[in-house]
Structure formats: C-alpha cells, structure tokens
Amino acid sequence: MICSPQILSNSETSPQVASVRKTTVLDVMRRLLQPKNMMVSTPLDRTSAHCYIAIVNIIQGEVDPTQVHKSLQRIRERKLANFIPWGPASIQVALSKKSPYIQSAYRVSGLMLANHTNISSLFERTLKQYDKLRKREAFLEQFRKEDMFSDSLAELDDSREA
Known part of the structure; x- marks a missing residue:
C-alpha cells in the first residue's frame, strides 16, 4: 500500500500566527504519520499489529538537516511509527527546495510515501x-x-x- 499524505504548514501568511509559533519539521513529519491525513482509508484494527514496511518523507522548504535528524529521533523515541521486525526501522527523508517559479505561502510542506501492512484489510x-x-x-x-x-x-x- 502506498499512502501519501501531504501536509502544508502556513507560518508566513499572518504575522500573528508566525509570532505565536512556527511550524517545525517535527510538526510536519508527525502530521504525515496521522491516519486522518492518509489518502487510503483502511479500518483501524486494534487487535492486529499492522506496521510500516517502508516510509519516505519528502520535505520541501526552509529546512535545516539537523531539524530532520532531531525529528527522526523524537519519532523513534515516541514510537509514532511501528515497523516490520525483519526490516530496517527507519524513515527515509529527502529534502527539496521551493520552486522559484511557484509562489507558495507555506514555509514547510511534506509528502509521505509509505508501504503499510494494513492494505491487506482493503484487499x-x-x-x-x-x-x-x-x-x-x-x-x-x-x-x-x-x-x-x-x-x-x-x-x-x-x-x-x-
């Protein structure tokens, strides 16, 4: 199953919002893992332990690689993503710059491509x-x-x- 949620965070459109809190890379990566942001709707089965096979996050915008590293550590510490036991338990991250040709009000945006065992319920x-x-x-x-x-x-x- 390839789930691809997309998160756009807006911290520059309103000076009031930007002064209160800027959206961090961790916020975007955490939102990408939330089931409500998935494009595929599968039932949440609490009795079976479904898990991720692979995850790739594409983060676009003003991002510092140290923020990405800290975010990955926090996600691992909080166990926000369960992985298969027989494979690597890591989230691959690709950083990309904003396009100079497209005006965007978003400072940071993210896209996650994931392969998850819960696709079996859809089948x-x-x-x-x-x-x-x-x-x-x-x-x-x-x-x-x-x-x-x-x-x-x-x-x-x-x-x-x-």
Missing part, C-alpha cells in the same frame, strides 16, 4: 465485494461478450485467487 474488503457480485452474477454480461470469456469465466476466478 479483503475488495474480495468480499467481488464474491457478492460473482454470486449474483452481476455485471458479467460485458465479460461474456469478449472472446476470452465466451466459454467460461474461470479466468476471473483464477484472478481472484492471485
């Missing part, structure tokens, strides 16, 4: 929906019009097993 849900439709033989007339499926629909069932 299970899709299979259940397929089984219901297959049982009712819904939408199969379009397949039967094709030469490949004119004799049987075994190809669909084989694909389900994969």
